[in-house]
Amino acid sequence: MLNEELKAAIADLLPEAVLIDGGEWVNVKVDASEWLAFAKQLRLEPALNFNFLFCLTCIDWKTHLTMVYHLSSTQYRHNMVVKVDLDANKPEVESVSSIWRTAEFHEREVYELFGVNFLNHPDLRLLILPDGWEGKNPLRKDFEDPINMIKL
Amino acid sequence: MVEALGSTQEGNLIINVGPQHPATHGVLHLVITLNGETIVHVEPHLGYIHRSIEKMCESLTYRQFIYVTSRMDYLSSHINNHACALTVEKGMQIEVPARAQVIRILMDELTRIASHELWWGAMAMDLGAFTPFFHAFRERESINDIMEETCGARLTMNYIVPGGVMQDIHPNFQNRVKAFLKMYKSKIHEYDEMVTGNIIFQNRMKNIGVLSAEDAISYGCTGPTARGSGVSSDIRKIYPYEIYNQLDFDEVLEHGGDSFSRYMVRIREMQESIKIIEQLIDHIPEGDFQAKTKAVLKLPKGEFYTRVETARGELGVYIVSEGGTTPYRIKFRSPGFSNLSVLNHIARGSKLGDLVAMMGTLDLVIPDIDR
Amino acid sequence: MIEEKTKSIAFPGQVHELPGGGVMLSKLDDVINWARSNSLWPLTFATSCCGIEYMSVAGAKYDFSRFGFEVARATPRQADVIIIAGTIVNKMAPVLKRLYDQMADPKYVIAMGACAISGGPFFYNTYSVVKGADHIIPVDVYVAGCPPRPEALIHALLSLQHKIKSGLTREQIRTTPIEQITH
Numbered sequence: 045m046l047n048e049e050l051k052a053a054i055a056d057l058l059p060e061a062v063l064i065d066g067g068e069w070v071n072v073k074v075d076a077s078e079w080l081a082f083a084k085q086l087r088l089e090p091a092l093n094f095n096f097l098f099c100l101t102c103i104d105w106k107t108h109l110t111m112v113y114h115l116s117s118t119q120y121r122h123n124m125v126v127k128v129d130l131d132a133n134k135p136e137v138e139s140v141s142s143i144w145r146t147a148e149f150h151e152r153e154v155y156e157l158f159g160v161n162f163l164n165h166p167d168l169r170l171l172i173l174p175d176g177w178e179g180k181n182p183l184r185k186d187f188e189d190p191i192n193m194i195k196l
Numbered sequence: 197m198v199e200a201l202g203s204t205q206e207g208n209l210i211i212n213v214g215p216q217h218p219a220t221h222g223v224l225h226l227v228i229t230l231n232g233e234t235i236v237h238v239e240p241h242l243g244y245i246h247r248s249i250e251k252m253c254e255s256l257t258y259r260q261f262i263y264v265t266s267r268m269d270y271l272s273s274h275i276n277n278h279a280c281a282l283t284v285e286k287g288m289q290i291e292v293p294a295r296a297q298v299i300r301i302l303m304d305e306l307t308r309i310a311s312h313e314l315w316w317g318a319m320a321m322d323l324g325a326f327t328p329f330f331h332a333f334r335e336r337e338s339i340n341d342i343m344e345e346t347c348g349a350r351l352t353m354n355y356i357v358p359g360g361v362m363q364d365i366h367p368n369f370q371n372r373v374k375a376f377l378k379m380y381k382s383k384i385h386e387y388d389e390m391v392t393g394n395i396i397f398q399n400r401m402k403n404i405g406v407l408s409a410e411d412a413i414s415y416g417c418t419g420p421t422a423r424g425s426g427v428s429s430d431i432r433k434i435y436p437y438e439i440y441n442q443l444d445f446d447e448v449l450e451h452g453g454d455s456f457s458r459y460m461v462r463i464r465e466m467q468e469s470i471k472i473i474e475q476l477i478d479h480i481p482e483g484d485f486q487a488k489t490k491a492v493l494k495l496p497k498g499e500f501y502t503r504v505e506t507a508r509g510e511l512g513v514y515i516v517s518e519g520g521t522t523p524y525r526i527k528f529r530s531p532g533f534s535n536l537s538v539l540n541h542i543a544r545g546s547k548l549g550d551l552v553a554m555m556g557t558l559d560l561v562i563p564d565i566d567r
Numbered sequence: 568m569i570e571e572k573t574k575s576i577a578f579p580g581q582v583h584e585l586p587g588g589g590v591m592l593s594k595l596d597d598v599i600n601w602a603r604s605n606s607l608w609p610l611t612f613a614t615s616c617c618g619i620e621y622m623s624v625a626g627a628k629y630d631f632s633r634f635g636f637e638v639a640r641a642t643p644r645q646a647d648v649i650i651i652a653g654t655i656v657n658k659m660a661p662v663l664k665r666l667y668d669q670m671a672d673p674k675y676v677i678a679m680g681a682c683a684i685s686g687g688p689f690f691y692n693t694y695s696v697v698k699g700a701d702h703i704i705p706v707d708v709y710v711a712g713c714p715p716r717p718e719a720l721i722h723a724l725l726s727l728q729h730k731i732k733s734g735l736t737r738e739q740i741r742t743t744p745i746e747q748i749t750h
Binding site for chain 2: 067069095096097098099101104112114144145146148149150153170171173174182195196
């Protein structure tokens with residue numbers, strides 16, 4: 045489906061979603077409380093069939109965090125990006141690992157690097173960082189570590 | 197924690213494989229719960245080579261961060277550099293000259309052959325045969341010599357830069373590549389005789405580690421891991437970049453889903469790469485090897501995503517830029533990360549001796565996963 | 568220079584021809600050092616990119632089994648030399664220390680590549696890299712390069728062999744420059 049048709053279909057599905065212009069793919073901003081229901085619709089709607097979550101990451105904008113989900117469909121070959129804004133002090137969002145199994149590992153990585161709490165995740169613990177690094181969230185912009193990090 | 201490890205009821209044994217282990221292709225720590233010889237649960241522990249590349253790239257400029265991406269998936273180092281260069285070019289709207297595009301594709305395909313050779317040699321060594329390792333390295337040394345003459349390095353070459361390639365190819369390049377292809381095509385039958393047609397290898401790989409197509413898509417598998425289950429996922433065909441849409445090659449698909457299908461996908465991919473090189477080696481266009489760019493690169497405000505097909509699967513580079521000389525956030529979507537997550541799913545119920553064959557056909561490079 | 572010295576000490580001993588055979592005279596220390604240096608078994612320890620150059624040295628073009636290194640053991644209990652090929656990070660450091668402690672004396676350590684010498688390209692702005700393997704275990708030979716060429720690794724292995732043959736202790740191996748070794 046082309047971008048214009050996608051934008052129309054998504055506006056039908058979820059009228060509260062905000063469409064952002066610019067970029068090569070359809071960019072949608074969704075509220076954290078509506079994300080899980082919207083994700084299920086994107087996956088199950090036969091005309092859209094977004095069955096491939098190929099990138100899940102987070103950006104720290106200092107005042108708030110933004111979760112970024114890149115979705116694609118192996119049937120129709122269209123792509124879209126979903127962004128969810130989170131509060132920097134208590135970042136929480138529903139886990140989508142029940143819809144796309146690849147999210148299990150990706151969400152664990154975002155949990156340890158940014159501190160986002162994923163509700164209903166089957167197994168949320170450290171993946172890449174050593175023991176004892178819970179709560180340190182090294183990829184946040186205010187991370188300071190004078191012992192390990194030598195700044196240029 | 198207890199549920200994650202599989203049930204620790206009577207009769208279950210928990211063993212550790214790695215991180216220092218000859219068969220794990222890097223530093224991977226697997227915690228395996230066994231009931232006798234049958235695997236109940238496999239859990240990978242990562243992070244033994246986590247070099248904080250994403251944080252480090254936030255303080256490197258757009259010309260500097262290319263060198264560190266060579267070292268992520270070091271067996272397809274040209275293709276990693278290519279992905280980063282394409283993202284920067286997309287952001288700055290740089291037009292790459294035709295000569296540079298053809299040189300980049302030639303280097304990519306040579307790297308793909310070298311990576312599959314090392315995979316083949318290392319996998320045969322894991323299954324117990326030492327001789328294919330030496331045959332694989334004989335081929336790899338020829339490719340390394342070709343690369344060294346043009347790029348200056350054997351393994352981590354920072355040759356593909358935003359705008360084109362760093363230097364023009366050596367005058368000997370075309371002759372050496374043609375000589376290599378002639379030698380290679382006469383030796384391919386050795387691979388079939390030694391390993392592919394060998395009844396022991398076939399019995400060790402057929403019906404082991406079966407992965408269905410829906411599971412491959414749901415777990416995010418790409419590359420030969422997904423193509424062995426029939427999922428069409430070759431980025432060179434679906435979202436072509438450079439001039440791949442003008443070349444004549446097939447996407448290799450097998451529908452068995454077991455380890456032998458993934459093995460055959462890679463063997464046939466090596467032959468497809470030979471076809472691509474043959475189409476291009478005599479027709480390198482004249483012209484510049486690098487576009488004229490400013491000395492200091494600055495990406496405009498926004499976000500850019502590029503995907504390429506490495507030897508392992510889809511590598512995605514996602515750059516969020518605030519208009520400065522360094523990226524604000526950079527994320528590498530590595531193929532091994534998703535390919536590894538499927539290991540528990542396919543290994544449950546098999547014997548411990550089959551785990552090595554499964555890991556071999558998933559073709560993991562651990563620094564690619566840990567970044 | 569190393570080549571001349573290694574040729575001159577092929578086998579430490581004097582051969583005296585006698586009717587019906589011969590007699591070889593030598594010092595026990597020399598024979599033990601000669602045997603020890605010619606059969607150093609490395610531990611298969613490769614964390615990242617330098618591991619591929621290490622595997623190239625094991626391949627058929629640059630062959631290190633002609634120097635006695637062919638038998639690469641997977642268990643540290645049977646290994647003599649540990650070639651640290653790759654970056655050491657904070658999570659891997661206790662594992663490296665445990666492997667080193669499990670090796671039996673006499674044991675030697677070669678730090679291969681820029682990452683093992685000093686953290687290499689990952690020195691600035693990383694929170695998880697150990698800036699040099701000699702923060703964890705004592706190192707005898709440093710090989711520079713990123714990754715070092717196979718010839719450089721063979722040079723390092725030969726220098727280590729030469730120093731062992733001349734009978735130095737481990738502390739002396741680290742402090743004596745190779746030009747000062749006279750025999």
